[in-house]
Amino acid sequence: MENSFLQWLAQPELTHYLMLGAMLFCIGITLVLTRRNVIMVLMGIELILNSANINFIAFSRYSVITLDGHLTALFLIILAAAEAAVALAIVLNIYNRFKTIDIDEISLLKG
């Protein structure tokens, strides 16, 4: 049992990358849920998207879908860039109106 586990540890394969993605996803969710600063929440979202990307590319390496996973990850990176640009514009507007970016303070939908 011990020996096989060590042998499993010594050869990184699909499972290792999936576990790494799971840990990164949970760290990102923790960041989104615990921070009160909007920009830190955005950073947590980037971590979550990166963990999904790791999963896509790991599956495209270790299964028969070779380049489709790469393309999905590429589209995901583009979507993350668009999301970051729009979200930061929204954050600037929020800061201009409320003079804070603490999400506990921003509780009005009607400006």
Place this chain on the structure above:
Amino acid sequence: MEFTAILFYVFSITTLGSALFMVFCKNIVHAAFALMFTLLGVAALYVLLFADFLAATQVLVYVGGILILILFGVMLTTQGFSSNLKALTTNLLPVSVVMAFVAAGMMYVFYTSSWPVVVMDEPDSTITGLGMLLLHEYMLPFQITGVLLLIAIIGALLMATRIKHPN
């Protein structure tokens, strides 16, 4: 232990360690720099998975673009000198306990389930294949992504430049 295994563990520890540093550090600029190390570690893991073009894209777009954008956001939304660089946390203990359990559950599932692993032979470069796929089978998503980027740029410009300054 192979050399690639050692590299994998080095890069995973870099990625996860700086991600954890982001959770627990107080200064938001330090967190942004930790995010840079996380993204670089992820790019190195892409290289280990033979995704060369994606690793380059990750470095260019994330480290060169999104991270700079986030740092600009930090600079534009802080009042005064270094007074508001502290980022407060709420419910850190319960959320991290719950998330540790979720991570443990997911890792248990991944470890016990048997994945049908097919190791393909290593490609020299993925750029040719990616270009062919992008211009044949993925033509429509490619165009739609272009339109989406245009919409996002116009929307972000409109929202960021129409800020009325109350005087």
